[in-house]
Amino acid sequence: MNQNNRIFIAGCGGMLGEAIYNTFRTNYELYCTDLNVNDNWIDYLDFRESDKYEKMVINYKPKLLFHIGAHTDLEFCEKYPSDAIETNYNSVKFAVNLCKKNNIKLVFISSAGVFDGKKNIYYDDDLPTPISQYAKTKALSEEYIQSNLSKFLILRPGWMMGGGPNKDKKFVNKIFKQIKNNVQELNIVNDKLGTPTYTYDFANNLKLLIENNLTGVFNLVCEGETSRLDVAREMLKILKLSDKIKINEVDSNFFKNEYYAKRPLSERLENHKLNNLNLNIMRNWKICLKEYLNNNYKI
Ligand SMILES: NC(=O)c1ccc[n+]([C@@H]2O[C@H](COP(=O)([O-])OP(=O)(O)OC[C@H]3O[C@@H](n4cnc5c(N)ncnc54)[C@H](OP(=O)(O)O)[C@@H]3O)[C@@H](O)[C@H]2O)c1
Numbered sequence: 001m002n003q004n005n006r007i008f009i010a011g012c013g014g015m016l017g018e019a020i021y022n023t024f025r026t027n028y029e030l031y032c033t034d035l036n037v038n039d040n041w042i043d044y045l046d047f048r049e050s051d052k053y054e055k056m057v058i059n060y061k062p063k064l065l066f067h068i069g070a071h072t073d074l075e076f077c078e079k080y081p082s083d084a085i086e087t088n089y090n091s092v093k094f095a096v097n098l099c100k101k102n103n104i105k106l107v108f109i110s111s112a113g114v115f116d117g118k119k120n121i122y123y124d125d126d127l128p129t130p131i132s133q134y135a136k137t138k139a140l141s142e143e144y145i146q147s148n149l150s151k152f153l154i155l156r157p158g159w160m161m162g163g164g165p166n167k168d169k170k171f172v173n174k175i176f177k178q179i180k181n182n183v184q185e186l187n188i189v190n191d192k193l194g195t196p197t198y199t200y201d202f203a204n205n206l207k208l209l210i211e212n213n214l215t216g217v218f219n220l221v222c223e224g225e226t227s228r229l230d231v232a233r234e235m236l237k238i239l240k241l242s243d244k245i246k247i248n249e250v251d252s253n254f255f256k257n258e259y260y261a262k263r264p265l266s267e268r269l270e271n272h273k274l275n276n277l278n279l280n281i282m283r284n285w286k287i288c289l290k291e292y293l294n295n296n297y298k299i
Contacts (some may be wrong), residue, residue, distance in 0.1 A: 005029050008046045010063040010095070011069010013038050015163025015170070016109065019199035020066065021195070023207060031060045036071060039168070047091045049221065054098055058107065059151065066107040070137075074113075074261035077134035088137030089144075096148050105151040105215075107206070110138045112194065117264020120193070123158075124219045124273040129151040130264045132256040142217065151215055156205065158221040158269055159231070161289060162199025164296035175232055176297050183245065188232040190249040194267040195221035196231060198288035205274070205281050213277060219269040222285035231289070237291050239299055 006029045012021060013034030021032055021041060033045035033056065047053050047069060057065060070088045071077055077084035092108060099106040113135045114128035128139035145152050161172050178186060202220055209218065229249060236242045252263070274280035 002104070004063050006060060006062040007064045007066060008057050008060050009033065009066040009068060009097070010045060010053065010091075011044050011067065013167075014069065014072070015154065015160055015167045016068055016157075016199050017204065018167055019203040020206070022069065023200065023203035026122060027207075031056070035150070047095070048086055050091075050094045053091075053094065057098055057104070058102065062104060064105045064107060064260070065099055067092060067097060068107070070109070071134070074132055074134045074201055074263070075259065077137065078132060078184060078261040080299070081133045084133050084137050085140075086217075087142045090133070090253050092141040093144055095137050096145055096152075099151070100149060103151075106145065106149060107152070107153045107155070107210075108141060110142050110154050110156045110217075111135065112156050112197075112219070112267040112269045113264060114139045114142065115264055116155070117193075117266045119223070120266050121268045121270050122219070122266075123270055124217055131264060134261065134296065141248045143217050146217070153206070153215065154207055154211075154217040155202075155220045156177075156218070156269060157197040157202055158195035159197060160197050160266055161204075161292050168296075171228065171231065172292065175235055176293075179239065179241065179245065179299070185246045185248055186232060187250045188229050189255065190227070190229050191251050191265060192228045192263060192267075193225065195225055196285040196289065197221045198283070198292060199289055200291075201282045205263075205279070208279055214277070214279075216224045216273070216275050219271050220282065221269045221271060222282050222288050223271075223280075224284045224286065225268045226285060231285075234286055234289055235293065238293050238299060239297075241299075 013030035013036040035046040075298040132138040
């Protein structure tokens with residue numbers, strides 16, 4: 001077995017894990033784990049159980065450790081901050097020390113949501129200014145990794161699109177479920193700006209970063225800046241429903257009981273470092289949204 005091609009993935013059962021698995025499996029040997037064993041290529045591991053985590057990684061002898069699982073529900077993190085810290089930060093600290101001891105490169109997924117949103121666009125070198133418990137766990141993890149490891153990739157995706165109806169927990173699937181329920185009107189916030197990130201583009205660009213042996217913090221989002229409102233409008237356009245479903249513009253207060261975690265006004269990122277390195281292969285979000293919907297969602 002070629003150890004140089006081995007990747008251990010912790011928390012691979014989610015929307016991003018699916019794309020990473022499908023993108024890497026032809027050129028790499030993968031060991032995919034999650035506490036949610038929802039596919040036959042996933043083995044059970046709760047990465048909070050550090051002894052088991054260590055044993056499995058050491059047995060596999062990977063060159064890379066992708067620690068990608070997390071509590072991604074912002075309201076859950078707000079309500080249970082110590083659970084959020086345990087899952088999203090303490091496990092990362094453990095992974096860092098495991099990588100350090102065993103000379104493994106760590107890949108960690110942070111978030112565009114680490115910023116307070118006061119600027120319109122954030123660059124790779126901007127320092128996190130978290131305003132929610134979830135963002136705090138990501139900011140702490142970024143800091144710990146950079147202070148304790150030399151071989152790492154910290155990647156910041158934006159609003160993730162991927163996984164299809166079974167795995168997508170985010171905006172596109174939430175809107176699609178309402179459409180499937182035959183709603184006549186959609187209430188969409190008009191005060192949230194961001195950059196969508198298609199999981200397959202993210203996985204392809206991650207592969208390129210690895211092949212180029214890069215280390216450091218990278219923004220990794222689709223091209224084109226947008227808003228929740230634009231994404232919803234584009235979805236209706238692609239699904240040919242623009243004249244059948246009305247969009248009501250509301251502000252975030254409208255959802256204050258359901259989505260009570262603070263969210264930045266702007267989570268817009270630019271892939272500044274990738275552009276400078278000529279390694280930005282992320283496509284425009286509209287092309288990706290169309291591909292994602294066409295491949296996964298039928299009306
Ligand atoms: N989705 C986004 O919009 C977005 C944006 C920016 C960054 N990110 C980051 O990208 C990464 C991947 O997120 P995703 O969108 O793929 O989220 P996801 O679909 O929720 O996948 C995360 C996976 O991690 C698992 N997990 C949670 N706790 C675990 C534990 N203790 N041990 C093992 N597995 C555990 C989850 O299981 P359960 O389903 O059972 O909880 C889930 O299968 C995360 O680090 C996330 O914070 C996501």
